Amino acid sequence: MDAIILQIMNGLDKGAAYALIALGLTLAFGTLGVVNFAHGALFMLGAFCAVTLQKLLTLETVKIDPTRTTPWGTPLEIRTPYVQDMLGDWGRVLIDYSVPVSILIAIPVMLLIGVALERGLIRFFYKRPHADQILVTFGLAIVLQEIVKQIFGANSIPQAAPAIASGSLAITDAIVYPYWRMVYLVFSLLVIGAVFAFLQLTTFGMVVRAGMQDRETVGLLGINVERRFTIVFGIAAIVAGLAGVMYTPIVPPDYHMGMDFLVLSFVVVVVGGMGSLPGAVLAGFLLGIVQSFASMNEIKSLIPGIDQIIIYLVAVVVLLVRPRGLMGRKGVMES
Amino acid sequence: MKPTTKLADLILLLCFAAAVAAGPVILAPIGAGYPDLLDKFVIYGIFAVGFNILFGLTGYLSFGHAAFLGVGSYAAVWSFKLISMDLLPAVLASVVLSGLLALVIGFVSLRRSGIYFSILTLAFAQMCYNMAYSVLTPITNGETGLRVLRDDPRVLDAALGRTGFTPSLAGLEMTGWTGYYVSGAILVIAFAISIAIFRSPFGMTLRAIKSNQKRMGYTGYNTRPFLLTAFVISGMYAGLAGSLLAATDPLAGAERMQWTASGEVVLMTILGGAGTLLGPVLGTGLIKYFENIFSAYNAHQLDVTFSFLPDGVREWVVHGLGLFVGEGWALTLGLLFMGVVIFLPGGIMEGIMRLGRLKRTPIVKSLGDSPQRDVIGERAIDEMPPEDGSAPARKEAPKGETHAGEPQKPVKSSEMKAATS
Numbered sequence: 001m002d003a004i005i006l007q008i009m010n011g012l013d014k015g016a017a018y019a020l021i022a023l024g025l026t027l028a029f030g031t032l033g034v035v036n037f038a039h040g041a042l043f044m045l046g047a048f049c050a051v052t053l054q055k056l057l058t059l060e061t062v063k064i065d066p067t068r069t070t071p072w073g074t075p076l077e078i079r080t081p082y083v084q085d086m087l088g089d090w091g092r093v094l095i096d097y098s099v100p101v102s103i104l105i106a107i108p109v110m111l112l113i114g115v116a117l118e119r120g121l122i123r124f125f126y127k128r129p130h131a132d133q134i135l136v137t138f139g140l141a142i143v144l145q146e147i148v149k150q151i152f153g154a155n156s157i158p159q160a161a162p163a164i165a166s167g168s169l170a171i172t173d174a175i176v177y178p179y180w181r182m183v184y185l186v187f188s189l190l191v192i193g194a195v196f197a198f199l200q201l202t203t204f205g206m207v208v209r210a211g212m213q214d215r216e217t218v219g220l221l222g223i224n225v226e227r228r229f230t231i232v233f234g235i236a237a238i239v240a241g242l243a244g245v246m247y248t249p250i251v252p253p254d255y256h257m258g259m260d261f262l263v264l265s266f267v268v269v270v271v272g273g274m275g276s277l278p279g280a281v282l283a284g285f286l287l288g289i290v291q292s293f294a295s296m297n298e299i300k301s302l303i304p305g306i307d308q309i310i311i312y313l314v315a316v317v318v319l320l321v322r323p324r325g326l327m328g329r330k331g332v333m334e335s
Numbered sequence: 336m337k338p339t340t341k342l343a344d345l346i347l348l349l350c351f352a353a354a355v356a357a358g359p360v361i362l363a364p365i366g367a368g369y370p371d372l373l374d375k376f377v378i379y380g381i382f383a384v385g386f387n388i389l390f391g392l393t394g395y396l397s398f399g400h401a402a403f404l405g406v407g408s409y410a411a412v413w414s415f416k417l418i419s420m421d422l423l424p425a426v427l428a429s430v431v432l433s434g435l436l437a438l439v440i441g442f443v444s445l446r447r448s449g450i451y452f453s454i455l456t457l458a459f460a461q462m463c464y465n466m467a468y469s470v471l472t473p474i475t476n477g478e479t480g481l482r483v484l485r486d487d488p489r490v491l492d493a494a495l496g497r498t499g500f501t502p503s504l505a506g507l508e509m510t511g512w513t514g515y516y517v518s519g520a521i522l523v524i525a526f527a528i529s530i531a532i533f534r535s536p537f538g539m540t541l542r543a544i545k546s547n548q549k550r551m552g553y554t555g556y557n558t559r560p561f562l563l564t565a566f567v568i569s570g571m572y573a574g575l576a577g578s579l580l581a582a583t584d585p586l587a588g589a590e591r592m593q594w595t596a597s598g599e600v601v602l603m604t605i606l607g608g609a610g611t612l613l614g615p616v617l618g619t620g621l622i623k624y625f626e627n628i629f630s631a632y633n634a635h636q637l638d639v640t641f642s643f644l645p646d647g648v649r650e651w652v653v654h655g656l657g658l659f660v661g662e663g664w665a666l667t668l669g670l671l672f673m674g675v676v677i678f679l680p681g682g683i684m685e686g687i688m689r690l691g692r693l694k695r696t697p698i699v700k701s702l703g704d705s706p707q708r709d710v711i712g713e714r715a716i717d718e719m720p721p722e723d724g725s726a727p728a729r730k731e732a733p734k735g736e737t738h739a740g741e742p743q744k745p746v747k748s749s750e751m752k753a754a755t756s
Binding site (some may be wrong): 121138145146269274304309312313316319320 | 390394396398443446447449450451453454455457458459461462465466468469470471594595598601602605658663665666668669670671672673676677680
């Protein structure tokens with residue numbers, strides 16, 4: 001029983017990441033009708049927002065203290081980060097909380113990147129075949145990934161969660177759950193909730209939903225749908241970026257983390273039903289949990305290697321049984 | 336697609352064969368006249384020609400073709416290990432095995448079209464890749480890669496008393512120039528088969544599926560068997576290429592199956608021109624050539640190359656170009672990918688055709704009985720305000736008229752009628 005609860009909890013935070021990325025993918029797809037293979041790269045860029053902030057915050061001044069020496073006899077170097085110099089204890093707190101603080105940076109940065117991508121590249125591809133969209137965003141993903149690689153190197157850069165959240169919660173002896181994963185789960189639920197609230201409760205969201213249903217009619221009513229869809233693409237980029245920022249303490253970011261997540265997220269979107277936002281979230285959590293069950297030792301000894309392929313197997317089965325996915329609507333992407 | 340005669344195809348094939356035969360001489364001036372690189376041209380050429388049969392003819396974009404290449408490689412190495420160092424059983428094993436895999440994957444994936452199909456094939460390829468690294472390690476030897484060992488059984492070789500340790504075809508060792516010519520001959524055969532498929536009623540059906548699958552359904556065609564056949568054929572081509580890769584370098588690793596490898600073959604095909612006969616081979620040559628050159632460069636060589644520039648400028652140039660060469664080749668590849676899709680969706684072949692058209696026929700103003708009638712008619716329709724009244728679409732419209740496919744539609748449909756009746 002303990003093992004089952006533990007696996008469900010483990011699956012939830014991975015599922016939360018899948019759900020966030022799949023949500024962004026679906027948003028972009030549902031509004032613009034564009035299949036965005038660069039979405040994983042946006043996730044990666046978000047993670048590197050956190051890396052950048054941490055690097056900036058930990059820029060150090062080096063003072064040499066001539067009165068004290070190191071055990072090797074050289075004068076002791078005292079390294080203090082600039083922020084700590086300037087802000088004192090607040091600086092230390094800021095460094096400790098660099099990952100959550102990067103959210104504040106990631107939001108405008110990702111919005112800017114998202115809008116720039118949409119206006120600069122993707123809008124030229126509305127009328128092109130889906131194959132072209134896939135190819136151009138695939139190329140874009142490679143480019144973004146390589147740029148990050150040139151700047152930050154090929155190795156992964158570990159990020160620390162704030163000290164207060166770096167421990168684990170021991171519910172029982174067998175169930176030990178890191179605080180940060182809990183934070184991630186709550187955070188992603190908040191983000192998902194915010195996106196849904198934005199779409200359901202605001203006028204802007206109402207127009208967007210109407211546009212997703214019937215773009216032409218909304219356009220005929222004299223509403224500039226395009227501009228709203230551009231902003232929605234920006235929001236999708238923010239969602240992916242935030243998922244990346246908060247994921248950094250769980251898995252150290254490297255330049256190809258986006259690609260690894262992207263393939264899975266596409267599977268998630270397909271399982272959930274292309275174009276269905278609740279479907280994407282549901283399928284994300286579901287597949288996260290399924291995957292974490294499959295990586296239990298008992299199951300792995302029964303069917304070796306199942307943890308590597310379970311998601312794909314589930315996707316194949318779902319597509320064969322319910323070709324539109326769990327919550328897919330009729331008529332989406334069926335030309 | 337202009338109606339072509341058998342003679343024209345034969346000439347094309349002969350020219351192609353001559354070009355492959357003379358490859359070492361033709362390509363020597365640009366520094367590509369050595370067997371290792373030419374082998375790559377030829378082998379990946381086979382891969383791309385096969386991919387083109389699926390993507391170019393049917394428009395179904397598979398993102399998982401590297402899986403077949405990888406399976407072909409593994410099958411070939413196992414054949415080298417267990418049966419014989421001869422190429423024939425290896426090729427047979429690879430082609431059959433990857434064909435079977437393609438049959439299974441295609442059967443499932445082809446239940447959906449468009450983006451679903453791409454994602455499904457991608458998922459299957461990732462599944463194969465992950466399995467090669469985990470469950471199937473006894474067969475694939477995981478990260479180390481599968482290699483041929485001296486004390487492998489090789490039943491057939493042992494029975495015939497052969498002791499050779501390099502892959503060979505009936506005594507011809509697959510190394511150096513012999514290796515190139517054996518692979519080259521196979522490429523020519525593969526190309527001939529591809530021409531035959533392009534010209535056959537089967538190929539015409541595939542093209543009809545690309546232009547309008549729904550209408551094909553209305554005319555009573557069950558399209559899926561045709562698609563599945565195309566998928567399996569292109570999977571077999573990939574397996575063939577995989578076995579040749581294993582023959583020139585008897586080591587099979589799972590990284591050949593990674594989805595970036597699938598992306599590369601897509602790029603080769605569209606760079607050259609999807610749906611054209613020669614395009615994929617051209618695209619392969621270009622990509623492999625530039626990959627070879629770009630990834631070999633480093634900062635020092637750039638320094639030497641640009642030594643004629645004044646110091647300050649040179650540093651900047653070297654630094655800037657350094658991003659794109661050596662380790663940065665992938666960045667160049669990504670940019671190339673985007674550039675081709677954005678500016679030249681029809682690939683090099685379309686570029687050539689456009690140049691040819693520019694020279695040959697000036698635009699005819701009247702809508703009378705001129706050869707340009709269809710083009711202008713199409714343009715007149717294109718320039719009308721689009722239905723949804725969106726602004727960018729109108730800007731896009733004039734571009735559409737230059738698409739190679741469009742002006743030829745009427746010919747295509749009549750040809751199709753002729754082929755299907």
